[in-house]
Amino acid sequence: MRWRRRLAGILAGAAALSFAAGARADSFPRVAVHPDGRAFFSFRHEVDRTAHVRERARSVSGTYTASRGISFGTGGWAYGGEIGVDAAGAATYAWDRGTSPDYVYGRRRAADGTLEPLQTLSPPHSGDVAVAVDRRGSAVFAWHHVVDYDPDHPVAVIQERRRSADGKLGPIRTLSPADGLYLEPEVAVDADGNALVVWVRSDPDLENAVVQARRIGADGAVGALRTLSAPAPAAAGPQVAFDAKGNALVAWTSVRDRHDVPELTRRTPTGAYSPVQTLSTSPLGADHLRLGVAPDGSATIVWTTFANETGNVVRACRRAADGTLGAVVRLSPDRSIYPDVAVDPGGGATVVWTHTQSDANGLVQTRRRPAAGPFGSTQTVSAPEQGDVWDEPQVAVDGDGNAMFAWVQYPPWGDYTILARRRTAAGLLGAIESVSG
Numbered sequence: 001m002r003w004r005r006r007l008a009g010i011l012a013g014a015a016a017l018s019f020a021a022g023a024r025a026d027s028f029p030r031v032a033v034h035p036d037g038r039a040f041f042s043f044r045h046e047v048d049r050t051a052h053v054r055e056r057a058r059s060v061s062g063t064y065t066a067s068r069g070i071s072f073g074t075g076g077w078a079y080g081g082e083i084g085v086d087a088a089g090a091a092t093y094a095w096d097r098g099t100s101p102d103y104v105y106g107r108r109r110a111a112d113g114t115l116e117p118l119q120t121l122s123p124p125h126s127g128d129v130a131v132a133v134d135r136r137g138s139a140v141f142a143w144h145h146v147v148d149y150d151p152d153h154p155v156a157v158i159q160e161r162r163r164s165a166d167g168k169l170g171p172i173r174t175l176s177p178a179d180g181l182y183l184e185p186e187v188a189v190d191a192d193g194n195a196l197v198v199w200v201r202s203d204p205d206l207e208n209a210v211v212q213a214r215r216i217g218a219d220g221a222v223g224a225l226r227t228l229s230a231p232a233p234a235a236a237g238p239q240v241a242f243d244a245k246g247n248a249l250v251a252w253t254s255v256r257d258r259h260d261v262p263e264l265t266r267r268t269p270t271g272a273y274s275p276v277q278t279l280s281t282s283p284l285g286a287d288h289l290r291l292g293v294a295p296d297g298s299a300t301i302v303w304t305t306f307a308n309e310t311g312n313v314v315r316a317c318r319r320a321a322d323g324t325l326g327a328v329v330r331l332s333p334d335r336s337i338y339p340d341v342a343v344d345p346g347g348g349a350t351v352v353w354t355h356t357q358s359d360a361n362g363l364v365q366t367r368r369r370p371a372a373g374p375f376g377s378t379q380t381v382s383a384p385e386q387g388d389v390w391d392e393p394q395v396a397v398d399g400d401g402n403a404m405f406a407w408v409q410y411p412p413w414g415d416y417t418i419l420a421r422r423r424t425a426a427g428l429l430g431a432i433e434s435v436s437g
Contacts, residue, residue, distance in 0.1 A: 025416035026054075026436045027391060029406040032083040032091065035345070035399030036060060040083055040091040040109070041406060041435045043418045045069070051077045053095045055109060056435055058404075058420070067437040070107045070115060071095060084133030086165070092139045094121070094131040104129040104143045106163065119169060121161055125149075130186050134193040137165030140216065142185040142197045147178050158182045158199045160216060173222060175214045176201065182212075190242040193218035196267065198228070198238040198250050209235040211252045215271070228265050229254050229276065236260075237289050244295035245269070249319075251279075251291045251301050260285040262303050264319065279317045280305075280328045287312070292343035297321035300349035300369070302331070302339040311335040314353045316375070331367050331375060338392040344401035347371030348425065352381065352395040352405055362389035364407050368427065381421050383432055387411035401425030406435060 029043045039058040044051050053071040058064050070093055071078040081095030089111040097103045101124030108116040121129070125146040133139045141161050148155040157178050162170040175197055176182040185199045195216040202209035208231045215223035229235050232254040239251045246269035253260045262279040280286065284305040293299045299319045304312040314332035319325055331339075332353055339353040352366045364382040369375040382389055386409055393407040406420045418435040 026418045027408055027416055028079060029391075029394055029408060029418045029435065030081065030083050031394045031396045031404055031406040031420070032085045033396040033398045033404050034085050034089050036089075037398040037400075037402060038089055039396070039404045039420070040085060041418070041420065042070075042081065042083055042093050042095070043435065044079055045436075051098075053078045053081065053093065055091075055093055056437065057091070057109070057113070058433075062422075062430075062433075064433070064435075064437070065113060067435075068115065070118070071105060081129055082131045084131045084139055086133050086137040087135040088137065090137055092131055092133050092163075094129045094141055096127040096129055096143075098127070101125050102127045104141065106131070106139070106141060108139075108167065116167060119163070119167075121169070122159065122172065126159070128183065128185060132187045132189040132195060134189045134218075135191060136193065138193050138218075139163045140187050140189055140195040140197075142175075142187040142199075144183050144185060144199075145174075154181060155179070156181050156183060158185050158197065160187075160195075160197055162216070162220070170220065173216075175222070176212070176225070184236065184238060186238055186240050188240045188242050188248060190246045190248070191244065192246070194246065196240055196242070196248045196250075198240045200235055200238060200252075201227075202235075209233065211235050211238045211250070211254075213240075213250060213267070223271065226273065228252075228273065229263060232256065234260070239289060239291035241291055241293035241299070243293050243297040243321075245297065247297055249291060249293050249299050251289055253286045253289050253303070256281075257283075259283050260287060262286045262289050262301060262317070264299075264301065266323070274323065277319075277323070277325060279319075279325060280315070282328075288338060290339055290341045292341040292349055294343045294347040294371075295345050296347060298347050298371075300341055300343055300351075302341045302351050304337055304339060307334050311356070312337055314339045314351065316341075316349075316351060318349070318369075329375065332365065332378070336365070340393060340395050342395045342397040342403065344397045344425070345399055346401060348401045350395055350397055350401075350403045350423075351375075352393045354389050354393055354407075364389050364393045364405060366395070366403070366405065366423070368403070368425075376427065379423070379427065379429065381405050381423070381429065382407060382409060382419070386419070386432070
């Protein structure tokens, strides 16, 4: 569930965010939660026009470890990347260096907290990394690699690499042809370590975009390339997740009849894909789609749509394990953006978003739906008196459905800060905590 750089920034190899000299700013938070409730955070820390990635962990009892830099020595600008957690509680971090030549890096935090050596994962001119970790601790990384920077006909491919639980890196493998722009990679792994990598392929002139996928077996075998969506002027934002039986769900948005619609397909362990389902045909469009899948195969998909002159709203749809689509429901007030969703093992879904107010600071808000029944009432997670909310809020859940939220807040008296808050499955909100330290 990550922030994607604009295409112009990708091809230019330039940093997409910068603050004034002397400013201190933390941004791009990510959070992952172990089933027992331990939480892991990463974020980008910028001071005096340099930026690196830091990590921090929170125990079940609420005690935080010290904030540690994990990207020192890579040079350039670093982007807070992605996190995967294995069954033992070891966390794998992955991030990009945002100045040319871009590289992708990874680092593992052992279950006892020890930071293992930093690893360079990619060739130069690579970025937009995704990572997924299986229960045994093996990690699969995917990223785009720019082959040709020609402004008229740029070419980028999707690459993948596996790292074993003992830290050994496998070979870099190119999953896509080199005949266009292959961007926005995402990856998920099933319980046995089989991976599915998805991305968007478009012509160099950015037309005829489609979502594609490729399976990489736990044994390293690479499956056939599959095109999942029909050609469209703009397919975007693919998301992928597995259920406990090895079925993968892939969701994305495509332009149909001049407006964006959310779409989804399901892949069985034998490689069969279901017909594409359209979740909504509303002319109000769909953007910033996110996907959460429960072990039983049921899924919750969220996205934003245009509401009226006051901006967007967040909507959601539940897909049952048998493929039945529920009604599309509106979750948020007007002026709401950047939804995220996490689904717990019991099938409950927690959704979070940013609500931007006209005459006040932005708010982080959430709603939860149990496995059976409607969404509950809206709760405000952030505190307005602590400043404006900035960027995309994140959510992850533990094995009991307790949620951990993370977001960026800009207080009137200080710098951009990463905050977090825990909410129990019953809806009790804990104290707001500083992840920045």
